Every structure is written in structure tokens, then in C-alpha cells.
Amino acid sequence: MKIKIPAKTVEACDICQHQNCFLETCVVCQREYCSTCRAIMPGCMMQPHVCKGCGGREDVSKLVERFGHDFVKTYKLRDKALKRLKKVS
DSSP: OOOOOOOOOOOBOTTTOOBSSOOEEOTTTOOEEOGGGBOOOTTOSSOOSOBHHHHTOHHHHHHHHHHHHHHHHHHHHHHHHHHTSOOOO
């Protein structure tokens, strides 16, 4: 038996064209990218929503590094507050 299936439109990564995956939008270039194409910024406690292409840019790296110090201060304050909570047996 032959069944005719009409063409369909699927979401795909703008960078690698991977289909049927969770996509995020790069805050720098506005392209949609998948987890494979997500930038990993060294020394970052909270990864920015940028694709690999933008993550390799020097200006992006400098900006991420500049704001990284604020995150470190906030996480240290959070951890101190968590340590003060009552221990539950």
C-alpha cells in the first residue's frame, strides 16, 4: 500500500540543522541553536545563552567575564545563607 504524506515543516537548528530538538535563541545574533551548538564559556558559573559562533568572539568573552564577578559574589552569599538553615534529620 502506498500512502501519500504531504511535506511538513519542522524546527531545526540554524547552525547544524539538527531537527526535533530543544532550541534556544542566541542573545547576540538571534539565531536558534541546539545544545550541540551552544557555547561553553570557560570560567562561567552561569552560561550565557549564546551559540558557539558568538561564544568564540573576543568582545562576547570580555563582556561575559566582566559580569562573571557579580555572579560569584551572589553565589557566595547564597551559600552562606544556605549554611545557616536548620539541619533536618
